[in-house]
Amino acid sequence: MSTQTLEGILERVGSLPPLPDTLYRLVGLVSDPSSTLEQIVAAVRYDQAFTADVLRLCNSAYFGLTRSVDSLDDAIKLLGTTKVLQLVIATQSRSMLSRPQTGYGLPAGALFAHSVGVAIAAQALGRRLRISEGGALFTAGLLHDVGKVVLNEFVANEYIEIAARVAREKLSFAEAEEQVLGFSHPEVGARLGETWNLPPAIVRAIRYHHAPLTCAAPDALVDAIHVADAVCILLGIGGGDDGLHYRACPEVMARHGLTESDVEMIGSEVISETKSVRAVLSSMQGN
Amino acid sequence: MVVVDIADVAVCKDPDAALITYSLGSCIGVAIHDPVAKVAGLLHYMLPESSIAPEKAKASPAMFADTGLPKLFRSAYELGAVKGRLVVKVAGGSQLLDDNGTFNIGKRNYLALRKILWKNGVMIKAEDVGGAISRTLRVDVATGHTTIRSRNQETPL
Numbered sequence: 001m002s003t004q005t006l007e008g009i010l011e012r013v014g015s016l017p018p019l020p021d022t023l024y025r026l027v028g029l030v031s032d033p034s035s036t037l038e039q040i041v042a043a044v045r046y047d048q049a050f051t052a053d054v055l056r057l058c059n060s061a062y063f064g065l066t067r068s069v070d071s072l073d074d075a076i077k078l079l080g081t082t083k084v085l086q087l088v089i090a091t092q093s094r095s096m097l098s099r100p101q102t103g104y105g106l107p108a109g110a111l112f113a114h115s116v117g118v119a120i121a122a123q124a125l126g127r128r129l130r131i132s133e134g135g136a137l138f139t140a141g142l143l144h145d146v147g148k149v150v151l152n153e154f155v156a157n158e159y160i161e162i163a164a165r166v167a168r169e170k171l172s173f174a175e176a177e178e179q180v181l182g183f184s185h186p187e188v189g190a191r192l193g194e195t196w197n198l199p200p201a202i203v204r205a206i207r208y209h210h211a212p213l214t215c216a217a218p219d220a221l222v223d224a225i226h227v228a229d230a231v232c233i234l235l236g237i238g239g240g241d242d243g244l245h246y247r248a249c250p251e252v253m254a255r256h257g258l259t260e261s262d263v264e265m266i267g268s269e270v271i272s273e274t275k276s277v278r279a280v281l282s283s284m285q286g287n
Numbered sequence: 288m289v290v291v292d293i294a295d296v297a298v299c300k301d302p303d304a305a306l307i308t309y310s311l312g313s314c315i316g317v318a319i320h321d322p323v324a325k326v327a328g329l330l331h332y333m334l335p336e337s338s339i340a341p342e343k344a345k346a347s348p349a350m351f352a353d354t355g356l357p358k359l360f361r362s363a364y365e366l367g368a369v370k371g372r373l374v375v376k377v378a379g380g381s382q383l384l385d386d387n388g389t390f391n392i393g394k395r396n397y398l399a400l401r402k403i404l405w406k407n408g409v410m411i412k413a414e415d416v417g418g419a420i421s422r423t424l425r426v427d428v429a430t431g432h433t434t435i436r437s438r439n440q441e442t443p444l
Binding site: 105110163170172230233234235236237238239240241243244245246247248250253258259260261263264265267268271272275 | 292293294309310311312313314333334339340343346347350381382383384385386388389390391392393419420421437438439
């Protein structure tokens with residue numbers, strides 16, 4: 001059994017890049033439905049790399065615009081804040097999420113692919129469940145597994161014991177992490193989110209994404225991330241050695257009236273959309 | 288090495304090549320090989336029936352068992368493969384823990400495959416399906432040698 005404390009682990013997070021400043025401000029703004037276009041533009045106007053990203057993105061084939069976009073205001077007006085900013089948030093978090101996570105058997109790019117898949121699936125679910133939000137689904141989906149980045153080396157050291165408990169006691173991978181290390185990647189991710197001052201709703205979704213029923217009150221964002229994650233794990237989108245060793249909560253499906261065919265439809269939407277989003281992201285700078 | 292993505296299919300006649308597909312969860316990978324024509328094919332489909340999204344099936348037939356399997360076999364025939372000689376191997380169809388039915392795509396994917404192959408008089412030579420693991424499936428074009436890789440361990444199929 002590990003003698004590490006969660007605080008000890010979080011203190012050693014020095015190797016993790018801080019959340020880029022612009023990304024940090026954006027996550028707060030797009031998660032708040034009352035944010036205005038002016039506030040968002042003001043928050044990012046002076047970040048030249050960001051502006052360059054937005055313009056490159058807007059002028060990419062993905063959006064199929066007939067004229068070229070050459071200012072930030074123009075870009076956001078033309079395409080809508082949410083779409084553009086979400087893709088930019090994804091770009092900015094890519095370097096953090098793209099590194100190989102060998103403890104989880106995730107090669108370079110796999111965690112990012114999974115994160116983008118969950119973000120897209122969460123939005124598809126949001127439309128189906130009519131969850132009103134201002135971008136929190138996408139952001140929470142993108143960051144739900146950020147704890148794996150921190151916990152990776154600890155999982156690597158204890159992998160044999162974690163895998164043995166998964167096999168022997170039919171634990172989920174996250175449950176085995178908790179038993180062996182004292183905490184699991186959702187808890188570590190949530191603590192990291194708190195130190196980054198992410199909005200509480202997003203921290204909640206990170207913390208409870210594998211155990212939505214332990215959340216104090218039913219929470220649509222938590223439920224959506226839980227289901228979106230289950231769909232992407234099932235389909236092997238950015239899967240690692242933890243494989244399909246996770247649980248999908250039937251109560252969550254029941255309380256939203258989600259069925260087998262909803263799971264299939266969301267899965268097919270995710271595959272179609274992930275391919276085009278990843279094509280855009282890979283054409284952008286920063287990697 | 289030809290990488291076959293999820294909801295994708297490829298056939299190949301290049302004797303130096305291999306076809307590979309990664310991260311099969313509930314999806315099914317179907318590898319076929321004609322040892323005489325030396326043609327291999329690999330399909331990575333994700334859902335059993337195209338009837339849930341016919342427009343998606345039109346755009347990417349390899350997404351579904353009932354549209355992907357005909358595409359796999361026909362593409363191999365175009366390269367000279369003959370049905371009676373094809374060796375068929377299958378991997379994937381995993382499930383989440385404690386699956387309650389809503390997420391049992393893996394099982395239904397496998398049943399759809401069995402039904403379609405049976406109707407067409409095609410036998411499965413070898414398979415590695417079910418459980419909660421993620422698998423990588425690889426088939427060698429020249430020899431038909433097929434392997435499964437899961438958690439860093441490679442085994443022949």
